[in-house]
Amino acid sequence: MLNSKVNEELVAAAGVEEGDVVLEIGPGTGSLTAALLQAGATVFAVEKDKHMATLVKDRFGSTEQLKVIEEDITKFHIRSHFLPFMKEKYHATKKLAKVVSNLPFNVSSEVVKLLLPMGDVFSVVVLMLQDETAVRLADASIQIPEYRPINVFVNFYSKPEYKFRVDRENFFPRPKVNGAVISFKLKNAEEYPPVSSPKSFFSMVNSAFMGKRKMLRKSLQHLCSSSEIEAALDNIGLPVTARPSDLILDDFVRLHNHLTKV
Numbered sequence: 001m002l003n004s005k006v007n008e009e010l011v012a013a014a015g016v017e018e019g020d021v022v023l024e025i026g027p028g029t030g031s032l033t034a035a036l037l038q039a040g041a042t043v044f045a046v047e048k049d050k051h052m053a054t055l056v057k058d059r060f061g062s063t064e065q066l067k068v069i070e071e072d073i074t075k076f077h078i079r080s081h082f083l084p085f086m087k088e089k090y091h092a093t094k095k096l097a098k099v100v101s102n103l104p105f106n107v108s109s110e111v112v113k114l115l116l117p118m119g120d121v122f123s124v125v126v127l128m129l130q131d132e133t134a135v136r137l138a139d140a141s142i143q144i145p146e147y148r149p150i151n152v153f154v155n156f157y158s159k160p161e162y163k164f165r166v167d168r169e170n171f172f173p174r175p176k177v178n179g180a181v182i183s184f185k186l187k188n189a190e191e192y193p194p195v196s197s198p199k200s201f202f203s204m205v206n207s208a209f210m211g212k213r214k215m216l217r218k219s220l221q222h223l224c225s226s227s228e229i230e231a232a233l234d235n236i237g238l239p240v241t242a243r244p245s246d247l248i249l250d251d252f253v254r255l256h257n258h259l260t261k262v
């Protein structure tokens with residue numbers, strides 16, 4: 001990131017304040033880390049590249065305010081490593097941590113899937129993503145060609161908000177596309193839509209989209225007979241010919257709950 005103002009805006013988008021504990025993924029040379037430390041946060045940085053991890057440790061020296069771990073975030077067990085760190089910093093308080101990260105665009109969806117169900121650890125996840133991805137994830141409207149299970153997932157676990165666009169000129173090396181900052185305010189478990197099991201719910205949603213152009217009464221046939229699916233759709237006020245792109249999160253929840261009662 002060449003523009004330090006963008007880093008400050010990322011920090012502000014997460015509402016980082018003095019005393020906050022922040023998980024930063026991929027600190028690189030530490031430009032965002034510097035802005036987080038400046039805001040008074042205690043930073044737990046996970047960096048996959050050995051050279052970068054050393055560089056960022058050397059840059060800030062030994063300080064209580066920063067811990068750098070050399071690990072790939074997609075293989076890192078956040079709960080077992082980050083939770084003890086967070087508890088130690090927050091002492092006995094029930095405060096939640098935040099995630100602020102400017103990651104390579106190619107790992108962003110994996111990171112989103114990993115972090116959004118962690119509302120018991122993080123209050124907010126603020127990420128720099130490819131602009132197109134940020135627009136798509138922040139928009140829960142159906143009937144757009146990009147509507148996918150990930151949209152249902154994002155809205156199940158969080159309240160997404162597109163924050164601002166970051167032109168590609170601000171990055172080095174310059175990517176082919178613009179970036180954007182998106183914030184996901186994480187829900188806690190009591191706020192999740194009422195489903196018997198998120199695993200069975202997302203398995204149904206994924207199956208529904210497998211045949212994107214197919215009607216649900218066909219694509220969900222491995223779960224129930226088509227007449228049972230039609231009855232459930234009718235019961236929740238949807239046409240029996242509905243396709244996955246006709247259903248918002250609540251509709252999927254009601255459909256799942258009807259089908260699992262059958």
Ligand SMILES: C[S@@+](CC[C@H](N)C(=O)[O-])C[C@H]1O[C@@H](n2cnc3c(N)ncnc32)[C@H](O)[C@@H]1O
Pocket residue numbers: 001025026027028029030031032033046047048049052071072073074101102103104107
């Ligand atoms: C876009 S750079 C970060 C730049 C830095 N945050 C800044 O603001 O200047 C991405 C960093 O993420 C690291 N990274 C990439 N994949 C990672 C992963 N799976 N886990 C942890 N770090 C990763 C890279 O080594 C690199 O240092």
